[in-house]
Amino acid sequence: MKIKNYYVKDMYEAMIRIREELGNEAVIISKRQVTQKGIFGFLKPKMIEVTAAVEVKEVNEAEKMMSSKKTEQEALFRNEINEIKEVVKQLIETNHSSVNRIVEHNEDIYDIFRDMDLSKKIIEDFESYCKHNNIKKNDFNKIVLYEFLMNRFNNKLNIKMPDSKVLVLIGPTGVGKTTTIAKIASRESLVNHKNVGLITIDTYRIGAVEQLKIYANILDIPVEVVSSVDDLPIAINILRECDLILVDTSGSSYKNVNQLNELKYFLDQIKEKEVSLVISMTSKNTDFIQILKSYQHAEFDNIILTKFDETLSYGNVLNAFYLTDKPISYISMGQVVPDDLEYATRDVLFKYIWGEIKS
Ligand SMILES: Nc1nc2c(ncn2[C@@H]2O[C@H](COP(=O)(O)OP(=O)(O)OP(=O)(O)O)[C@@H](O)[C@H]2O)c(=O)[nH]1
Ligand SMILES: [Mg+2]
Structure with missing residues (x-):
């Protein structure tokens, strides 16, 4: 059994350090506020002393080695280890009650x-997680929520970068499809030295074609404009030498069934492709759910989340991986091409979510 003390600013820092150093099996066995060291320590913000423990195999190895020698001193030592083990076991068993003791109860998880x-x-899943772990409603707090989120991020979150030659971006109007295409095109052509080609089938909106052409000119890459379904395979054939073909589409309202059917009809003309559904983080949860539902018809493969910079509410990250089994690929956090685009990673997404809960 390895037991270690940590001096930290908050429980978030403690969780991160404990996970890093002792691993996922570690448990918190106590926590208390302490004054910082030094003459003026009492003037500084209080720290938290967190004690964590984890069972390690080395103890068993040590036990084996010692038992072979069979000296009286060793037998005494083994007894001591067993006593420590017993104490820590009891502490682990009462882990939840010790967690409850250390957290103020004034935070309402439902708020x-x-x-x-x-x-x-998600709320129902949290409740069943708590029930399963024998955590009562009165004991819901941020640490329980943290453990729940860690668990779900580890087990449920699905992340995957698109890797097909043809990538089509679809989604509601104004979510950032064209801007994201420009960001991906810049990154793939300038950084990864790929031959990138663009296609737009957005001939509805005034200026849509020009918008894409401007990016194509800056990057010096070819762009094909498609105005009828039959032209789409032709455009793909023209760009066949490209390593990556990015297809921009016009925004469709999730409520407009005709537009969605037309989009599906266009998409069906491309045999091998990956389709990214672009959704803004600023969408309300009810709209977010409807967008995911309506666009299922278009058989998208992954999700790109945009406009992280325009919200302080990141619940849609959870909504995204709870309401569909499709992976998240990119996240966009601003208007700047190409900088404001990142590959989605577990750590970045968790940081957004936990940052919001912590504050
Ligand atoms: N703040 C912020 N703005 C963004 C982001 N992505 C795109 N935008 C802006 O959102 C606006 C719409 O972006 P577009 O790329 O034209 O969106 P679209 O989905 O192609 O729009 P339609 O083609 O009309 O459906 C532009 O002003 C972009 O600069 C982002 O991540 N954050
Ligand atoms: Mg567009």
Whole structure:
């Protein structure tokens, strides 16, 4: 058994350090506020002393080695280890009650859920997680929520970068499809030295074609404009030498069934492709759910989340991976091409979510 003390600013820092140093199996066995060291320590903000423990195999190895020698001193030592083990076991068993003791009960987890605009499904899952772990409603707190999120991020979150030659971006109007295409095109052509070609089938909106052509000119890459379904395979054939073909589409309202059918008809003309559904983080949870539902018809493969910079509520990250089994690929956090685009990673997404809950 390895036991270690940590001096930290908050429980978030403690969790991160404990996970890093002792691993996922570690448990918190105590926590108390302490004054910082030094003459003026009492003037500084208080720190938290957190004690964590984890069972390690080395103890068993040590036990084996020692038992072979069979000296009286060793037998005494083994007894001591067993006693320590027993104490720590009891502490682990009462882990939840010790967690409850250390956290103030004034935080209402349901207020956090409401502020994050989480779907009902997630709240129900949290409740069943707590029930399964024997945590009563009165004991819901941020540490329980942290453990729940860690668990779900580890087990449920699905992340995957698109890797097909043809990538089509679809989604509601104004979510950032064209801007994201420009960002991906810049990154792939300038950084990864790929031959990139662009196609737009957005001939509805005034200026849409020009918008894409401007990016194509800057990057010096070819762009094909497609105005009828039959032209789409032709455009793809023209760009066949490219390593990556990015297809921009016009925005469709999730409520407009005709537009969605037309989009599906266009998409069906491309045999081998990956389709990214672009959704803005600023969408309300109820709209977010409807967008995911309506666009299922278009058979998208992954999700790109945009406009992280325009919201302080990141619940849609959870909504995204709870309401569909499709992976998240990119996240966009601003208008700047190409800088404001990142590959989605577990750590970045978790940081957004936990940052919101913590504050
Ligand atoms: N703040 C912010 N703005 C963004 C982001 N991505 C795109 N935008 C802006 O959102 C606006 C619409 O972006 P577009 O790329 O034209 O969106 P679109 O989905 O192609 O729009 P339609 O083609 O009309 O459906 C532009 O002003 C972009 O600069 C982002 O991540 N954050
Ligand atoms: Mg567009």
